[in-house]
Amino acid sequence: xxxxxxxxxxxxxxxxxxxxxxxxxxxxxxxxxxxxxxxxxxxxxxxxxxxxxxxxxxxxxxxxxxxxxxxxxxxxxxxxxxxxxxxxxxxxxxxxxxxxxxxxxxxxxxxxxxxxxxxxxxxxxxxxxxxx
Amino acid sequence: xxxxxxxxxxxxxxxxxxxxxxxxxxxxxxxxxxxxxxxxxxxxxxxxxxxxxxxxxxxxxxxxxxxxxxxxxxxxxxxxxxxxxxxxxxxxxxxxxxxxxxxxxxxxxxxxxxxxxxxxxxxxxxxxxxxxxxxxxxxxxxxxxxxxxxxxxxxxxxxxxxxxxxxxxxxxxxxxxxxxxxxxxxxxxxxxxxxxxxxxxxxxxxxxxxxxxxxxxxxxxxxxxxxxxxxxxxxxxxxxxxxxxxxxxxxxxxxxxxxxxxxxxxxxxxxxxx
Numbered sequence: 001x002x003x004x005x006x007x008x009x010x011x012x013x014x015x016x017x018x019x020x021x022x023x024x025x026x027x028x029x030x031x032x033x034x035x036x037x038x039x040x041x042x043x044x045x046x047x048x049x050x051x052x053x054x055x056x057x058x059x060x061x062x063x064x065x066x067x068x069x070x071x072x073x074x075x076x077x078x079x080x081x082x083x084x085x086x087x088x089x090x091x092x093x094x095x096x097x098x099x100x101x102x103x104x105x106x107x108x109x110x111x112x113x114x115x116x117x118x119x120x121x122x123x124x125x126x127x128x129x130x131x132x
Numbered sequence: 133x134x135x136x137x138x139x140x141x142x143x144x145x146x147x148x149x150x151x152x153x154x155x156x157x158x159x160x161x162x163x164x165x166x167x168x169x170x171x172x173x174x175x176x177x178x179x180x181x182x183x184x185x186x187x188x189x190x191x192x193x194x195x196x197x198x199x200x201x202x203x204x205x206x207x208x209x210x211x212x213x214x215x216x217x218x219x220x221x222x223x224x225x226x227x228x229x230x231x232x233x234x235x236x237x238x239x240x241x242x243x244x245x246x247x248x249x250x251x252x253x254x255x256x257x258x259x260x261x262x263x264x265x266x267x268x269x270x271x272x273x274x275x276x277x278x279x280x281x282x283x284x285x286x287x288x289x290x291x292x293x294x295x296x297x298x299x300x301x302x303x304x305x306x307x308x309x310x311x312x313x314x315x316x317x318x319x320x321x322x323x324x325x326x327x328x329x330x331x332x333x334x335x336x337x338x339x340x341x342x343x344x345x346x347x348x349x350x351x352x353x354x355x356x357x358x359x360x361x362x363x364x365x366x367x368x369x370x371x372x373x374x375x376x377x378x379x380x381x382x383x384x385x386x387x388x389x390x391x392x393x394x395x396x397x398x399x400x401x402x403x404x405x406x
Contacts, residue, residue, distance in 0.1 A: 001291045003152055007248055010139050040152035044139040062248050114335070 005062050005090040008042040009083060011071075013055035015047045019072035020055040026071075026079040034080060038087055057082065061091025133258045134251040145252060153247070155288060158279040161199070165271035166249075168264055169195040170256040196271035203274030207235060210286050211293065218388070222379045229306035234293050241265035243292055294388055302381040303372055311371035315348075318378055324350050327374070329367050332357055346370045 011031075013023035027045055035043045057079070059067045067086065071079050134140065143159075146166075150157045172195055211231045215222065222230075233239065241262035244250065250260050253268040260268075277285045297305075308314060316326055327348040335343040346366040347357040356374035360366025376382050 001154055003247065007251075008139070008145075008148070040148050042141065042144045042148045044141070046139055062246055 003062070004038070004040050004087065006038075006041050006087045007060045007062055008044060009086065010044045010046065010058040010060075011055075012046055012048065012053075012058065013071070014052050015049060017052075017055070022074040022076055022079055023055045023071050025076040030076055030080050034083055041087055057086070059086040059089075061089075063091040065091040065093070067091075142252075149248065149252060153288070155276055155284065156280060157275060161275040161278055162272065164194050165196045165199050165275040166253050166268060167193050167195050168253065168255040168268065169197060170264070171195075171254040174256040196267065196274075199274035199278075200267045200271035201274070202277060203270035203272070204235065206277050206282070206285060207270065207273055207289050207293070210282075210289050211235075214290065214294075219380050222381070226302070226306050226379065230297075233305045234296060235266075235270075237262045237266050239293075239296055240269050243296070244269040247292075290390070297388075301383075302376055302379065308372070308375075311368055311375055315371045315374050315378075318375070319350065326350070327355055327371075329370065331363070331366075348374055 011023060011027065013020040013027075015024065031043060031045065035041075054070055054072045057069045057071050059069070061067070069082055069086070071082065074082070135142070146159060146162055150159075150162065172193060208231050211234055212227055215227045215230055219227075244265040247269075249268055249272070250265060253260055253264065255261075255264045255268075257264075273285060273289065276288060303311075319325070319327065327350050329346050329348055331344060332347040333343075333345040342361060343359055344361075344363050344366040345357055345359050346363065346369075348355040348367075348370050356370050356377055358366055358368075358370030358373040360369045
């Protein structure tokens with residue numbers, strides 16, 4: 001079954017700073033809908049008063065990775081899109097995937113090895129028949 | 133510990149856990165499932181140190197040992213039954229080895245860690261030791277058994293434990309000391325004559341790395357063929373390949389059937405009576 005890999009989202013923003021306007025709008029309008037649509041993600045909203053660090057959306061995944069995304073000067077819709085993008089990711093590191101395919105059964109009939117098509121010692125080679 | 137960092141709401145986390153796993157739990161059963169006996173002892177010791185009265189010291193929490201025992205029994209019974217259905221030729225020892233592997237500490241604690249149970253489990257040490265995680269996960273299964281009944285719990289166990297067998301070979305899990313003897317027993321049960329080993333192919337006999345392919349023949353018909361470094365190793369490997377074919381656990385068998393179950397009521401009663 002599908003288990004969503006996002007554990008919790010923490011929205012850290014300041015109620016007075018100018019660049020956190022999008023975050024404040026998100027909290028007022030869209031945060032409840034987002035939380036209702038994703039019941040398996042815990043959404044924490046924590047405003048820290050006064051001028052402080054930039055507004056950030058921190059995502060924690062089931063395998064322990066914590067990913068922080070800056071949301072300064074972003075509109076509410078952009079934050080919603082960002083949140084859904086984080087919710088659909090898994091917690092694996094974002095590195096270059098070496099090949100876009102992977103298979104657990106690399107060979108169906110058995111991998112070739114130098115003895116595959118060689119006749120075994122036990123098969124006796126009969127005399128060559130004359131062409132008729 | 134995550135519960136001591138900022139932004140932590142236990143009730144919300146437990147609700148999110150039940151949604152993540154897509155199961156309806158009775159929340160109080162689930163909360164008791166996460167309480168371990170070492171946590172109760174450490175809490176009581178802490179309260180006694182703070183100098184509270186005897187009544188305040190005794191916590192009102194039940195621990196999860198009963199639930200975890202029920203969960204363990206149910207999981208073992210369900211897995212044994214599903215293996216008997218899927219691999220009818222596999223002997224009882226093989227099924228027992230598979231079930232033991234699937235309920236072993238490392239596997240269960242690995243699954244539990246990737247389901248965030250290590251954050252929700254209440255225990256004394258941090259990070260939670262694997263036997264605590266195993267007990268907590270089995271208690272969660274027990275709580276699910278009480279809340280939703282054996283069918284849904286069976287689907288849950290199937291969805292989370294059986295994918296751990298993907299890519300694993302039978303004899304990695306089940307240690308067999310004498311595969312040749314076991315093979316001879318199996319063949320006598322099916323009234324086939326004893327296998328006769330013959331060398332099929334050989335490469336590099338006089339070098340450091342020879343390769344011998346030994347085939348096992350019964351009544352001059354091939355049963356299995358296996359490679360090995362020496363003749364004895366090749367014969368043993370051929371016996372193992374033959375056993376894998378007989379038990380139906382080869383690499384090219386049909387993958388596990390994860391569709392909706394249509395098990396009869398008799399099976400349900402057998403599970404619920406455990």
